Amino acid sequence: MKVSSILLLATALLTGPAVLAQQPAISEPLAPPPRPLVLRVPEAAQPVRLTRVNVDVMVVGRLARTTVEMTFHNPNARLLEGELQFPLLDGQQVSGLALDFDGKWRPAVPVEKARGQEIFEEVTRARIDPALLEATQGNNYKLRVYPIPAHGERRVSLTISEHLREKRDGSALLRLPLAFSERLDVFDLRIQAPGLKAEAVKAVRGLGGARWENRAGGATLEMRRRDYRPEDRVEASFSAAGGPLVTVEEFDGKRYFYAELPAPRTLLAPRPSPRQLALVWDASGSGAKREHGREFALLDAYFRALGNTRVRLTLARDASEDSGTFVIKGGDWSSLRAVLEKVSYDGGTNMAAFRPHAAADAVLLFSDGLGNFAAPTMPDFAVPLFAVSAAAAADNDRLRQAAEKSGGAFVDLLASSPAEAVTALLKQGPRLTGLRSNGARDLVAAPADAESGRLAVAGILSEASAILDLEWRQPGGAVERQQLKVGSAGALSASFAAQAWANLQLRQLLPERSVNRAAIERLGRAFGLVTPGTSLIVLDRVEDYVRYEIVPPTELRVTSAPKRD
Incomplete structure (x- = not known):
């Protein structure tokens, strides 16, 4: 008899008032249905239950690290193997795994995926x-125990690391994977926000009865x-800090820093209106699933x-198809729409x-980014x-990277409000064009x-402290320079910097994972991250690590060291 325990993960919705004089005819994005976390125990005669959950969250600026400890009870009279399948939201990534051995947590270590x-x-x-x-596929994971x-x-x-999504008021939105399909015997939750006062944090939903308090170091x-x-x-939402914040961490003999600072504040400027626009419409099989x-x-x-x-239209499948030129007058695009509706x-x-068939002033691409x-x-x-x-299953990181690299913008119609979607196409702000330090x-x-x-910045300190030199280009072409001092003095107490640096590196590499496979695997192995090429494994005995030539966790390394005569 197959038995599954199903848990639901929450998703977030960003909405806000329109900022354009004329509201576009786009409804606010609807929250997708909860995505389940499933425990599969095929050989269980009675359900294996999740009985206790302990959640510990640390929020530093736009970063959050959430540790979820789960206790499963097996009422059956035999040993069982379980497979926990769970998805994560956009911006979330598994950054740690541990298994309980006789009351002590043993952390996992990275290993090449196939191995x-x-x-x-x-x-x-x-x-x-x-x-x-x-x-597994997309931002989905599988844990076998x-x-x-x-x-x-x-x-x-x-342990789940997340770059928090931004709300329309500039605050950061924390989304917790706490929605379960069954009642728990015990549920514990702690959220800490170093450097913030309790007044700067509020529960948006799901934390009724809990209150924020000011404690040493921050809101709790x-x-x-x-x-x-x-x-x-x-x-829960966290107001943006007024000035810069810095955290520093020693990891594997190096000192990493992670910093956030406000970019130069300027009003958004209109983008040049394209006289010739290339419209690329992904007409492959998966395109039918877009909204x-x-x-x-x-x-x-x-x-x-x-x-x-x-507008020069290109239909993209396994090859590109030049589908003609359309003249838009007074906003009337009915002839172009008629063609798109029949794709x-x-x-x-x-x-x-x-790639468009002809030269253009700008390219407008509609795709899920899944090649x-x-x-x-x-x-x-x-x-x-x-x-x-505009698809639930999409490689948004790939689309975002390509757009930002070109000086354009990425729009997620399932997460953006109507005003945000149109503003991204019509307006532009300053761009970071230089980042240096001695x-x-x-x-x-x-x-x-x-x-x-x-802006979030990370790096490796070669001195006790460093001055970062940032160069920004304003929409009109003017250059503005900015400096930030980073170091241990005044840094917040949180062990975030090393994995934050690695995650920012991965963010740049993952969109083109087939090209960057070796670099992605090196980062995963060095920082204990789950990537398309690396997994996390926990073994019972020291001799198992030695046998399979896997570097054991720190607690076992003294035991596994070779004896001297």
Whole structure:
């Protein structure tokens, strides 16, 4: 008899008032249905229950690290193997796994993905305790655990890192994976926000009865419930810090820093109106799953704002198809819309086909970014690319990177409000064009948040402290320079910096994972991250790590060191 315990993960919704004089005919994005976390125990005669959950969250600026400790109870009279399948939201990533051994947590270590699968199968046949966590498709994960003892319990700890989504008011939105389908015997939650006052934090939903308190170091919320089922959507918002924040961490003999600072504040400037616009429409088989109503509504608002332009249409499948030129007058694009409404969606997605057939002032691409044919990477665009996603299953990181690299913008119609969607196509702000330091190396930055204007930067300190030199180019071409001092003095107390640096590096590499496979695997192995090429594994005995040539966790390294004569 197959038995599954199903848990639901919450998703977030960003909405806000319109900022345009004329509201486009696009409804606010609806929250997608909860995505389930599923425990599969095929050989269980009685359901294996999740009985206790302990959640500990640390929020620093736009970063959050959430540790979820779960206790599973097996009422059956035999040992069982379980497989925990769970999705994460956009911006979330598994950054840690631990398994309970006799009351002590043993952290997982990284292993090459295929090798991890082989080892798990071998040690399971030998009836030795292993756990293996690996990425599947998209932002989905699978955790295999053996054994879940007969009439006993097994505890598993997952750590999730997240770059918090921004709300329209510039605050950061924390989304917690706390929505479960069954009542828990015990539920504990703690959220800490170093450097923030309790007044700067509020519960958006799902934390009724819990109160924020000012404690040493920052705002804290704690709650404990028994015989309790958390609400389906649990969210909290954190006001943006006024000035810069810095955290520093020593990791593997290096000192990493992570910093956030406000970008130069300027009003958004109008983008030049394209006289010739290249419209690339992904007509592959997966294109049928996009929400075309939202796409048409965006085009209607965009062309109404432009007034007059010429559009060269390209249909992209396994090859590109030149589908003609359309003249837009007074915002009337009815002839172009009639062609798009009759598109047949079939074939594979060759991203080389995204290249327009003729020169243009800008490129407007509608696609899910999922390539499965020929060219493994997005083409380079010599003019601004505006990439629009309207599919639940999409490679938004790939689309976002290509758009930002070209000086354009990325729009997610399933997450953006109507005003945000159109504004991204019509307006532009300052761009970071230079990042240097004489006291730090391997610098990496994430794009500044659209509303708060805050920029995330990370790197490795080669001196006790360093001055970062940032160069910004304003929409009109003017250059503005900015400096930030980073170091341990005044830094917040949080062990975030090393993995934050690694995650920012991964953010740049993952969109073209087939090209960057080796670099992605190196980062995963060095920082204990689950990537398309690396998994996390926990083994029972020191000799198992030695046998499979896996570097054991720190607690076992002294035991596993060779003896001297």
